[in-house]
Amino acid sequence: MNSFFHKSKQVYRTILSNDLSKIGFIYVLGEVLNKAIPFLILPIIARYLSTSEYGIVNNYTVLVAILSVFTGLSVHGAQSANYYNQTVEDRKKYLFALITILSFSSFVVFVFVFLFKDYIVSLIELPPMWILLAVFHSYATFLTTLNLDLWRLEEKAVSYIVYDVLQVLLNVGLSLWFVVSLKMGFSGRILGVFAAVSLFGILSFFFFFFRKKISLECRKTDLKDALRFGIPLIPHQLSQWIRTGLDRYVITAMIGTSVVGLYATGYQFALVLMVLTTAFNKAYTPYLYKTLSIIDRDSDPLILKKELVKTTYFYFGSILCICVFLYIVILWIVPWLLPENYQDSLRYVFWILLGNAFHGCYYMVVGYIFYVKKTAVLAKITFLSSLLHLVLLFPSLKIFGSSGAAYVYAFSALVIFLWVWYYSNKVYPMPWKIN
Secondary structure, three states: OHHHHHHHHHHHHHHHHOHHHHHHHHHHHHHHHHHHHHHHHHHHHHOOOOHHHHHHHHHHHHHHHHHHHHOOOOOOHHHHHHHOOOOHHHHHHHHHHHHHHHHHHHHHHHHHHHHOHHHHHHHHOOOHHHHHHHHHHHHHHHHHHHHHHHHHHOOOHHHHHHHHHHHHHHHHHHHHHHHHHOOOOHHHHHHHHHHHHHHHHHHHHHHHHHOOOOOOOOOHHHHHHHHHHHHHHHHHHHHHHHHHHHHHHHHHHHOOHHHHHHHHHHHHHHHHHHHHHHHHHHHHHHHHHHHHHHHHHOOOOHHHHHHHHHHHHHHHHHHHHHHHHHHHHHHHHHHHHOOHHHHHHHHHHHHHHHHHHHHHHHHHHHHHHHHOOOHHHHHHHHHHHHHHHHHHHHHHHHHHOOHHHHHHHHHHHHHHHHHHHHHHHHHOOOOOOOO
16 A cells, blocks of 8 residues: 555656646646636526526537537547647648538538427427527637647647636626626526637637638648548547437436436536546647657657556546545535525536546547547447447436436446547557556
8 A cells, every 4th residue: 555655656746747747737727717617607697597497508508519529520639639740831731621621511510400490499498599509609619629729739828728718708707797687598698608609719710810820722631631530530529429418308308407407507516527637638638649659769668658657547546536525525515506496416416526537537548549540449439338328328317317317427438438448558558557
């Protein structure tokens, strides 16, 4: 036991001594600020929206998430995967190719949504106007993601955070104005989000030109490369939506939007852990890619590989401890923050936290698969795991009620993490069995 803690301390010091920890701290701080601001207004929003109205807001968010899978065809990650192997001019042309794919795919999605909007309305109880505007919401989100990724890859963490936090502040400010002052109900909350995301998506587009990061030259090779990267990921992205979004629609159909509002509230509190793991991943991914590129050129790569493995194991232990700590804190603060009709949301928190912890562990091993561009099999793994999630969801809801959705969420996250970890070692062997 003492040996374990001694080794953990050594790994911790190693992490703190490198650039990853410094950049990571900035990203964690920015991500926490980003998500903490809307999280802090939840107690205010909860006093102006019923649980049913909050469920409708959540259904809109889930709709944007599924549309985002197809607007852009999941090619935004190709920018990060290719960045360190491209010249400055290649990066500019590649960015234009990504935006070209985004524009064409978004048009197709809009036509599809327009033709089937009445059916979609019957499924999710959302006004037709918001269903159509959700397409542009996903389009603008893609542009902002590309812009933020450029700053992250350039290690300009401050620019990244300032831009992201400003968007959140506008989102919150408009939402409070529409909901509290103008009494617009759930439409006010949706409008606040849509207006902020749209504005910053447009600004991101102009930033590409202002910062001279884009060239108006579209090459077939770039289009093909991006599509080869993105299209195999669609099942992967779709599987994520099945695990984190489809359950809301199933609960809506089987139980009602009021329970969706409670489930979404519990999910919002558990999202704290996802914020931390996502922030760390944004800093860790460039570091991992750089380290792996060094390993590939190194005649004796074992030392660097072992350092990555030790860092990963230390992270696993840390994230599970943080999961338990956060659950205790949430149990204590929720009764003080939320009105009585939202208190039942606590029943979902632990299992969603646990699922988010497993998802954070998944982040640490999936990077090896992205690095070697073996995304096709990754998509199969996550899609099959999500089908398992879907199969288990219906009987779990019947047996355990809405809590069954949280149980299935945690279990499917564990399955995906272990399966992806196994496959990552197949495509990029690492010394996971260490003394």
